[in-house]
Structure formats: C-alpha cells, structure tokens
Amino acid sequence: MAGNSLILGETPSSASSLPPKSMGCVKELVESSTLTSIPSHYIFSTNLDQQVSTEEIPVIDFSLLTSGTPDQRSKIVQQLGKACQDWGFFMVINHGVPESLREEMLKACQRFFDLTEEEKREYMGKHVLDPIRCGTSFNVSVDKVFFWRDYLKVFVHPEFHSPGKPSDFSKRTREVAMELLKGISESLGLEENYIDTAMKLEKGFQILVGNLYPPCPEPKLAMGLPPHSDHGLLTLLIENDICGLQLQHKGKWVQVKSLPNSFLVNTADHLEILSNGKYKSVLHRAIVNGKASRISLAMAHGPSLDTVVSPAPKLLNSEINPPAYTGMKYRDYLELQQLNVLGEKTSLDRVRVQ
Numbered sequence: 001m002a003g004n005s006l007i008l009g010e011t012p013s014s015a016s017s018l019p020p021k022s023m024g025c026v027k028e029l030v031e032s033s034t035l036t037s038i039p040s041h042y043i044f045s046t047n048l049d050q051q052v053s054t055e056e057i058p059v060i061d062f063s064l065l066t067s068g069t070p071d072q073r074s075k076i077v078q079q080l081g082k083a084c085q086d087w088g089f090f091m092v093i094n095h096g097v098p099e100s101l102r103e104e105m106l107k108a109c110q111r112f113f114d115l116t117e118e119e120k121r122e123y124m125g126k127h128v129l130d131p132i133r134c135g136t137s138f139n140v141s142v143d144k145v146f147f148w149r150d151y152l153k154v155f156v157h158p159e160f161h162s163p164g165k166p167s168d169f170s171k172r173t174r175e176v177a178m179e180l181l182k183g184i185s186e187s188l189g190l191e192e193n194y195i196d197t198a199m200k201l202e203k204g205f206q207i208l209v210g211n212l213y214p215p216c217p218e219p220k221l222a223m224g225l226p227p228h229s230d231h232g233l234l235t236l237l238i239e240n241d242i243c244g245l246q247l248q249h250k251g252k253w254v255q256v257k258s259l260p261n262s263f264l265v266n267t268a269d270h271l272e273i274l275s276n277g278k279y280k281s282v283l284h285r286a287i288v289n290g291k292a293s294r295i296s297l298a299m300a301h302g303p304s305l306d307t308v309v310s311p312a313p314k315l316l317n318s319e320i321n322p323p324a325y326t327g328m329k330y331r332d333y334l335e336l337q338q339l340n341v342l343g344e345k346t347s348l349d350r351v352r353v354q
C-alpha cells in the first residue's frame with residue numbers, strides 16, 4: 001500500500017489478518033457527521049469541569065547537564081532530583097533536538113491519522129507486543145467507557161520498526177532521555193551509569209505513541225486519556241500547539257502549557273520501582289477540547305524487555321527502607337498494563353509489597 005511508507009519509515013515486513021469490524025476511530029466518527037453530542041459510551045464523567053491549577057512546573061536546562069561547568073552540572077542534577085521527587089514531571093529546554101525534526105514527526109503522525117480506515121486496517125487489532133499498532137481509546141476489548149483518542153504505537157528501539165531509515169527524531173530523543181537518566185541516577189546517589197547498566201538500556205525498549213484527540217462536541221463529558229501512570233522509566237512528550245495534558249500534583253490537577261520546542265518529561269513506573277518509591281510515577285491525563293485537533297507524541301523509554309526490575313540494592317536498608325516492590329520482567333509488566341483497563345496505578349499495585 002503506497003500510503004504507508006510516507007509515514008515513519010519502511011513498510012512493515014508482514015501484513016496481518018484483517019480485524020473483523022471497523023476500527024471505530026474517533027476521527028472517523030467526528031468527520032462522518034455533524035455531531036452535536038457524544039455517543040453515550042464516550043461519557044467518562046459528568047463532572048470534568050473542575051478547578052485546574054496553573055502552577056509553574058519545573059524547567060530543566062538540558063545544556064547545563066551536558067556542557068555546563070561541573071558546578072552547573074551538579075546544580076542541574078540537584079534540580080532534576082527535586083523535580084522527580086516533588087513533581088514527577090518537568091519541562092526540558094535547550095535539548096538540542098532541532099525543531100524541524102519535531103515538526104516533521106508531528107506532520108508524519110498527522111499523515112498517518114489522515115489515512116483512510118481501510119488503509120490503517122492492516123495495523124489494527126494486533127497483539128500489544130506487535131511493533132506497529134494503531135487503534136482507538138486504550139484497549140477496546142476491555143474499555144467500558146471509550147476515550148476520545150486514536151493512537152499509533154511504533155516500537156523504535158532496540159529495533160526500529162517503521163518507515164524508512166531510523167528516524168533521527170527518535171534517535172535524538174533517546175539521547176536526551178539517556179542523559180537525563182544519567183543525571184537522575186546521580187541524583188539518587190547512584191553511579192552515573194547505574195540505570196543504564198542495570199536496565200540494560202543498550203537494548204532498552206523505546207516506543208513512540210502518537211495520540212490524536214479530535215475536537216469533541218462535549219469536551220466536559222469525554223476524556224482523552226484517563227488518569228494513569230506510564231510503564232517505562234521516563235516518557236518524553238511533544239505536542240502540536242494545542243494543550244490538553246494535565247498532571248496530578250499535591251492532589252490537584254495542573255494544566256501543562258509547554259514552552260516552545262521543549263520536551264514534557266514524566267517519571268514512570270519503573271523509575272518508581274528502581275528508586276524504591278523515592279521518585280514516584282506521576283498520574284496524568286489528557287483532556288479534550290471543542291475547537292481543534294490535538295496531536296501529541298509520547299516517547300516512552302524503558303528497560304530492555306528481558307530485564308527484571310527491582311529496587312536498586314544500594315538504596316535499600318533492611319530496617320528503614322526495605323524493598324517496597326517485587327521484581328517483575330519488564331515484558332510481563334508491559335503486557336499486564338496494556339491488556340488491562342487503563343487507570344490510576346493499577347499495574348504498579350501488582351508489584352507493590354503489601
């Protein structure tokens with residue numbers, strides 16, 4: 001199919017069997033008629049009109065981490081640690097990834113969503129560990145309420161599974177994530193390369209998730225993505241010029257407004273496990289709006305799929321800080337998270353020591 005290669009690279013090696021029915025994407029729903037209300041299975045809550053805080057979130061100047069003086073670096077490492085501990089969320093500026101690459105990626109993502117259902121069909125309804133997969137909501141076979149969101153998920157590391165040559169964007173983003181993880185490692189009092197080595201990041205699992213949130217006629221009733229935490233170590237996210245990401249901070253939802261050309265970074269479940277709960281994965285959600293399509297691109301960086309992740313021994317102490325999580329292989333964790341209903345931190349609860 002000619003349309004596929006335009007997106008993120010090469011044509012996938014194997015075409016899968018066709019899923020039985022229409023994908024039921026939100027985009028097609030919105031474009032097929034003039035909707036004035038949403039179908040009832042999209043009603044998430046009738047109470048989404050809550051107060052949202054606009055508190056400033058921490059900003060990390062990446063250039064000081066990589067080319068600052070030792071003194072500047074140690075200050076940034078401290079700031080990173082504080083951001084991870086107090087927020088689980090921060091914005092990264094001066095990361096050196098060209099704006100043109102990010103624009104290209106957002107456009108490529110838009111082009112994918114613009115394919116017809118017929119064209120997208122070959123990537124639908126696949127297993128969660130299939131390297132290219134698209135769909136709607138989160139997991140339509142278990143979702144009771146559908147989310148106002150279509151997605152494309154592509155595995156980009158250790159093997160690159162999509163269009164053409166490995167995209168520079170995922171490679172450059174990965175480099176930023178690896179540097180941040182070094183700083184985070186240090187901020188925990190571990191060796192700079194501890195996370196890299198223990199999580200086998202050379203073969204680390206990186207997945208790119210493109211999210212499309214079409215305009216919604218009743219944005220106060222529908223949810224783009226419900227409150228959840230991410231499965232990996234760190235997620236780096238970019239968006240088009242429409243906001244919609246909110247994170248939970250001290251019991252309140254905080255609206256995120258990204259600075260130009262920044263990465264929005266959140267700590268995920270495996271950093272919580274590795275740090276034995278010092279750096280908690282942050283709950284976040286995506287809300288929708290009535291006016292414009294929002295596109296976001298999340299790059300989740302995790303351990304290698306065969307790594308059994310447990311708290312770093314150096315952080316443990318049998319009396320005051322015993323292990324709070326049991327080890328689980330990342331691949332198993334990923335399947336668990338992807339096959340179940342998305343919400344809160346239900347996957348993490350399965351490995352928490354009671």
Ligand code: OGA
Nearest residue numbers: 209211244245286296298
């Ligand atoms: C995600 C996610 C938020 C957003 O893809 O895991 O949380 O703003 N996305 O799209």
Ligand code: NI
Nearest residue numbers: 228229230284
């Ligand atoms: Ni998320």
